Amino acid sequence: MHDTTAVATTEGTAPEKAAPAVREQLPQTGEPRARAGRNGNPRYAELYRHYPTIDYLRRGARRRLPHFAFEYCDGGSGKEDAGIKRNWAALDAVELVPRYGVMPSLPPCEVELFGRRYAAPIGISPMGGPAVVWPGADLYLARAAQRARIPYTLGIVGCATIEKIAEIAPDVLWFQLYRAARNDHAIGFDLVRRAQAAGAHALLLTLDVPVRTTRAREVVVGLGGAFHPDLKKLMQMVASPAWTMALRKNGIPRFSNLRAYAGENASINDMVAFARREMGGAFTWEEVARYRERWKGTLIVKGIMHPADAEKAVSVGADGLFVSNHGGRQIDALPAPIDVLPAIVRQVGKRATVLMDSGIRSGTDVVRAYALGAEAAFAGKAFLWGLGALGEEGPGHVIDLLIEETQAALGQVGAHKPEEARSVVIRHDRALRF
Ligand SMILES: Cc1cc2nc3c(=O)[nH]c(=O)nc-3n(C[C@H](O)[C@H](O)[C@H](O)COP(=O)(O)O)c2cc1C
Numbered sequence: 001m002h003d004t005t006a007v008a009t010t011e012g013t014a015p016e017k018a019a020p021a022v023r024e025q026l027p028q029t030g031e032p033r034a035r036a037g038r039n040g041n042p043r044y045a046e047l048y049r050h051y052p053t054i055d056y057l058r059r060g061a062r063r064r065l066p067h068f069a070f071e072y073c074d075g076g077s078g079k080e081d082a083g084i085k086r087n088w089a090a091l092d093a094v095e096l097v098p099r100y101g102v103m104p105s106l107p108p109c110e111v112e113l114f115g116r117r118y119a120a121p122i123g124i125s126p127m128g129g130p131a132v133v134w135p136g137a138d139l140y141l142a143r144a145a146q147r148a149r150i151p152y153t154l155g156i157v158g159c160a161t162i163e164k165i166a167e168i169a170p171d172v173l174w175f176q177l178y179r180a181a182r183n184d185h186a187i188g189f190d191l192v193r194r195a196q197a198a199g200a201h202a203l204l205l206t207l208d209v210p211v212r213t214t215r216a217r218e219v220v221v222g223l224g225g226a227f228h229p230d231l232k233k234l235m236q237m238v239a240s241p242a243w244t245m246a247l248r249k250n251g252i253p254r255f256s257n258l259r260a261y262a263g264e265n266a267s268i269n270d271m272v273a274f275a276r277r278e279m280g281g282a283f284t285w286e287e288v289a290r291y292r293e294r295w296k297g298t299l300i301v302k303g304i305m306h307p308a309d310a311e312k313a314v315s316v317g318a319d320g321l322f323v324s325n326h327g328g329r330q331i332d333a334l335p336a337p338i339d340v341l342p343a344i345v346r347q348v349g350k351r352a353t354v355l356m357d358s359g360i361r362s363g364t365d366v367v368r369a370y371a372l373g374a375e376a377a378f379a380g381k382a383f384l385w386g387l388g389a390l391g392e393e394g395p396g397h398v399i400d401l402l403i404e405e406t407q408a409a410l411g412q413v414g415a416h417k418p419e420e421a422r423s424v425v426i427r428h429d430r431a432l433r434f
Contacts, residue, residue: 041396044400047390047393048401051401053361053362053401054362054382057386057389057397059389061389065243069236072132072218072221073381073385074381074384075215075216075218075329076327076328077330078331079332081217082332083325083328084327086332087328087337087338087359091360091368093428094368096409096421100414107415107417107420108407109407109417111376111418113353116171118149118150118151118172119149120366120402121370122366122376122377122403123150123152123378123379126154126155126158126176127380127383129159130387134243134391135243136249136250137384137387138160139160140394142165142173145169145395148399148403151172153174154176156180156258159254161256161257161259162191162195162200163194164256166198173198173200173201174200174201174202174203175195176204176205176302177206178206178209179279179280179282181280181281181287182278187278190260193294195295196297200297202299202320203291203297203300204302204322205291205299206283206303207282207301207303207304208305208324208330211281213330215329226272226273254271258274259271282303288316288318292316298320299319300319301313301322304324305324306340306344307343307434308347308434320352320353321344323337323340323356323357323374324358326358327381336359337356338368339431341354341356341372343434345372345374354373354374355377356378360382361379362402363405367409367410370418379398
């Protein structure tokens, strides 16, 4: 099913002034954490002590969030989240053989994507309804991305408008669309116009949700359709005071980008019904070509898993390909993106920029993906776990961890810069051959 479970209005919060990227170099050895993180966060050392890795954030999120919110962000499709587990196992199975005696310092990890510089080969994947996980999520994600200068992808079913996020994150804003094809794509094309006017740097078209599927953990907590705050959910909210405070501050989640079409007074459940009615199926290649004609900026097709589809995307004019299995949220039979990545990179060569997500939980995973040909690795759930564990501070801490770990992993394998990770010896037994 689409990630349209429910819901946040984030309007009304003052936009934060864009902060420049902090180009701080890590200390070389010893006590790397007794200092501010890359976002200039003076609380970094304290946060690091409690949450030294993203897995710790996941555990924190499980403890701190209302149960329904954790289940929404953490669950996948199929039997016992088998697809999510496969994504993790596939990344864990990629081994990088280090070379020593070559590292005078920890390497920088800035990269260029589609002609723009970013602080690291990492980014935030588009997410629907992130404000269910943490009210105000879209604003906090955008703010942290702008501060750190990494791409932030607002989803069509995100919970803040494209115009609002453009104020907060003008340098790093990307925008994602699902197919909204009624009336000859009236809503889809209008959103393209709005994204263009707001200054989004890239448009992502998600192709990997052709049908609705079941995420059992959502169903059993009463999500996945109309939202009913029954006694169980209310008790979970009361037991999560920080989450409830965030709800009071940011208001009830809604799909803010669709408000202009669903009606200003549409209730949460009107919005959910509207989204389900208006959006459906995945873009066909002919439709991708029509969006290509309208969208003047960088066009990225998300959900590519087969070299032949990668070829198709290039042939209709995509600038970028996002190798992804939707983080294991569609069906559990799909291979892990890391395992199809090398074949797709071989197929398109330099004709398109290849990005990847699904399963990224550390900077070491980022380097694995980079070494196998992705120009950047994005994450979804990791950022939601950060929000769950740390609220507003979470996204910045996830970015800090990912950047530090990326630099550490590059340094460990003997790469002076990300590109050099491509020449290390890699064991990747699970790689698919087509
Ligand atoms: C709560 C949630 C909502 C999502 N909503 C969307 C969405 O609206 N559009 C989309 O293209 N992908 C969506 N995704 C998929 C992510 O963009 C991304 O592909 C996936 O989360 C990457 O895997 P990871 O969570 O293991 O990092 C969503 C993922 C999550 C966890």
